[in-house]
Amino acid sequence: MKILDIKELSIRVAAAAAPPLQLLEKVSMHIERGETVALVGESGSGKSLTARAVLGLLPSAAQVTGDIDLGGLAVLKASGAQLRAMRRGRAAMVFQDPRSSINPVRTLGAHLIEPMMQVPGANKAMLEARAVELLASMGLSNPEARMKQYPHELSGGMLQRVMIAGALMNDPELLICDESTTALDVTTQAAVIRLLSRAVSERSMGMLFITHDLALAASIADRTYVLRHGVLQEHGVTRQVFERPVSEYTQQLVAATPGMRSAPRSGSQPSGSAGAPVLSVENVSKTYQLRGQPPVRALKSVSLAIPAGGGLAIVGESGSGKSTLGRIVAGLEHADSGEITLAGGAITGGSARERRLKTASRVQMVFQDPYQSLDSRLTPAKALAAVLKLHYRLDAKAMRARIGQLLESVGLEERHANLYPRKLSGGQRQRVAIAKAMALNPRLLVLDEATSALDVSVQAQVLELVNKLRKDSGVAVLFISHDLAIVGEICDELLVVQDGAIVESGPTRAVLGNPQHPYTQTLLASVPRPRWETDPGAGTDPDPRHGDLEPARNNRS
Amino acid sequence: MSIQAASRLPLKHLSLKNRRWGLIFSTSFLALILLAAVLAPLIAPYPPATVDLLRVNSGPTAQHWLGTDALGRDIFSRMIHGSRTALAGPAFVVLLSTILGLLCGLWAGWSGGRIDAVISRAFDIVLAFPALLLAILAVALFGKGLIAPVLAMSIAYTPYIGRLTRQLVATEKNRQYVSAYAVQGFSAPWIATRAVMPNVLGVVGSQTTQNFGYVLVELAALSFLGLGIQAPQADWGNMINEGQSALVSGNFLPALIPSVAVVLVVVAVNTVGGWLSDKLGDPFA
Numbered sequence: 001m002k003i004l005d006i007k008e009l010s011i012r013v014a015a016a017a018a019p020p021l022q023l024l025e026k027v028s029m030h031i032e033r034g035e036t037v038a039l040v041g042e043s044g045s046g047k048s049l050t051a052r053a054v055l056g057l058l059p060s061a062a063q064v065t066g067d068i069d070l071g072g073l074a075v076l077k078a079s080g081a082q083l084r085a086m087r088r089g090r091a092a093m094v095f096q097d098p099r100s101s102i103n104p105v106r107t108l109g110a111h112l113i114e115p116m117m118q119v120p121g122a123n124k125a126m127l128e129a130r131a132v133e134l135l136a137s138m139g140l141s142n143p144e145a146r147m148k149q150y151p152h153e154l155s156g157g158m159l160q161r162v163m164i165a166g167a168l169m170n171d172p173e174l175l176i177c178d179e180s181t182t183a184l185d186v187t188t189q190a191a192v193i194r195l196l197s198r199a200v201s202e203r204s205m206g207m208l209f210i211t212h213d214l215a216l217a218a219s220i221a222d223r224t225y226v227l228r229h230g231v232l233q234e235h236g237v238t239r240q241v242f243e244r245p246v247s248e249y250t251q252q253l254v255a256a257t258p259g260m261r262s263a264p265r266s267g268s269q270p271s272g273s274a275g276a277p278v279l280s281v282e283n284v285s286k287t288y289q290l291r292g293q294p295p296v297r298a299l300k301s302v303s304l305a306i307p308a309g310g311g312l313a314i315v316g317e318s319g320s321g322k323s324t325l326g327r328i329v330a331g332l333e334h335a336d337s338g339e340i341t342l343a344g345g346a347i348t349g350g351s352a353r354e355r356r357l358k359t360a361s362r363v364q365m366v367f368q369d370p371y372q373s374l375d376s377r378l379t380p381a382k383a384l385a386a387v388l389k390l391h392y393r394l395d396a397k398a399m400r401a402r403i404g405q406l407l408e409s410v411g412l413e414e415r416h417a418n419l420y421p422r423k424l425s426g427g428q429r430q431r432v433a434i435a436k437a438m439a440l441n442p443r444l445l446v447l448d449e450a451t452s453a454l455d456v457s458v459q460a461q462v463l464e465l466v467n468k469l470r471k472d473s474g475v476a477v478l479f480i481s482h483d484l485a486i487v488g489e490i491c492d493e494l495l496v497v498q499d500g501a502i503v504e505s506g507p508t509r510a511v512l513g514n515p516q517h518p519y520t521q522t523l524l525a526s527v528p529r530p531r532w533e534t535d536p537g538a539g540t541d542p543d544p545r546h547g548d549l550e551p552a553r554n555n556r557s
Numbered sequence: 558m559s560i561q562a563a564s565r566l567p568l569k570h571l572s573l574k575n576r577r578w579g580l581i582f583s584t585s586f587l588a589l590i591l592l593a594a595v596l597a598p599l600i601a602p603y604p605p606a607t608v609d610l611l612r613v614n615s616g617p618t619a620q621h622w623l624g625t626d627a628l629g630r631d632i633f634s635r636m637i638h639g640s641r642t643a644l645a646g647p648a649f650v651v652l653l654s655t656i657l658g659l660l661c662g663l664w665a666g667w668s669g670g671r672i673d674a675v676i677s678r679a680f681d682i683v684l685a686f687p688a689l690l691l692a693i694l695a696v697a698l699f700g701k702g703l704i705a706p707v708l709a710m711s712i713a714y715t716p717y718i719g720r721l722t723r724q725l726v727a728t729e730k731n732r733q734y735v736s737a738y739a740v741q742g743f744s745a746p747w748i749a750t751r752a753v754m755p756n757v758l759g760v761v762g763s764q765t766t767q768n769f770g771y772v773l774v775e776l777a778a779l780s781f782l783g784l785g786i787q788a789p790q791a792d793w794g795n796m797i798n799e800g801q802s803a804l805v806s807g808n809f810l811p812a813l814i815p816s817v818a819v820v821l822v823v824v825a826v827n828t829v830g831g832w833l834s835d836k837l838g839d840p841f842a
Contacts, residue, residue: 332740357742360742365737373733437741
């Protein structure tokens, strides 16, 4: 029986003076009871808009045509009261970031119960009992006490479980998950995915799982729809869509997704030459002391070395200290103890300004979010000119030539030079950030999650660019990432960190192929894999607490 | 069409147009006042202080468009001359307090810690005094006139700009682009003044125009109390004060005209200021 049936849904928005924007074009899809359907696509493809349309949450400016049938209710024609009743009863949604979709000043109990109190004849005691039961089934310990807790007392992963419990309170027939695990660590993501799959099969509800991550879709969905620029590219049984994609776009997506490609591209790296290391870190420790809180030991006596031209990946979950290490190496923070030595020996003497410039010319950094790491007031040409002016004496002609050359080396064209960042795509912005870093000819490039904010096809291109730069300029790379699937693309050596300490290290292939430390094994096991590759029984772990690997943390997400 | 829909549609259009017309009116009005202030001696039909006891409280006539006051002085001429102090006073206060506020706020927000604590407490102390009280205090210490109250008001308004700047800078400081500058070897003072400062100016600018309105009213109040601009010099505030006596005898124009002018200028400045900070606030985001 179809729980959701969307027929030729088209949405366009007419702005005042601009041509109308076609956001969705004749999208048709359906979901059966007990079925999980993935909707995949890159940012701007219209996947979240589809979800909002199903719940009748479109902005009033949208012009909608087509039909949405949700268990007998024609959503597009329904009245406000009917829609509210539907959202209370038939359908529920779990959003991406639990922390920004929950009211921080209300208790978790209030979050779970209050929406249901709107229903006539609601019984508070019964609802409370149900909420406690759901929290327990989500693998949260001590559910009665949790009801009185506030959102800030829970980690992101635990909070997302509460959000799912909230979505299940009304026993919906359709659960919509919009990137619900994207903000979570990989082990937490695996646990939440298990909970969701179990809820779907136990309650025989339908689930619409929206994600940009093809591997994740492959691990959970029965059927998959691929959306691009508001147009369905392909749909069908998940395995078929991913193993034998018909449309060109799906083929590109699959090819760009690490872990789904048939042959990993690793191994083509220039291996680091012997000799003086370009970076050596010895026994570095760092402790953060926040007022009124126990000290956080971000790094515990960490040592590592990168040979000239080498590539080292640091992998760990949020709060593992990997970003702190990157910032210390780049000189943004100082270690409490230990030694950091960059190629060319210690930088001593000279004025503060000389030391600063010397450090910058040896190590450069590319940050995670290119939407935040570029100054919105500077075009690429101006941003590069500012850096070059600080470090070199160039006349106007040489400056222009160098800027052109740098932009070309990162695959940007002349016409991008004078566009403000808002006119550039995420990938283009990250290329600008890389060009800025390479402007100083550094010996070491720190990439802090530099591809994790990008769409998968763009991510592949940026990784390719970094590999090309390594080959051309011999720059060594320290690649900080949470994503085990992509580190093999770029680095020959791998370090796994947990709670500020290195737990395993070695050649990337060896560590990924034969992990020794239990934490590395857990991380690897949590990487989403296509259902058809895993044991059919493995997806339905009866005990949710198996996934409860998350250390109890406060406030760090 | 139902009544509801009929009444809603034109209203919607009106409100859209209102904003544009309001802006055009406000800009023209301010330009006119500014022009009048600059060219006052050239365009005023009479000297502002010439007393004509034969024509007191005349009401509008062909010779005196807005009538005369209790001493027979031409109100129109006095309004034109008075616009000089009405605009110059607040302009100086806003300029001084914005510069001071930006510097202190930037210093506090960027440094954090003890410096932040000291500057912020200083702001709190200044904020505890009403601006008018500080101005009166300054007058008591340094004498009547425009200079002492303007300086006192500048200090009184510094915390409004300073606290806002401090808050914005403290937030901005943690954005990734600041780290990105630091990694490239830019010094902290360079980043603070050249990169962070321009990014907070838009918001600060809108606070500045609001302050202009408040200061205009408060300086006029000071003159009204007889502590600001001194007679016989024309000023909107002391014109309202002098117009009081005529008010009792039924001639409301001498007090009403400067009062209306104060209101109109404040509204116009806020309209133009709101538009400016919308436009300039974040043109690149």
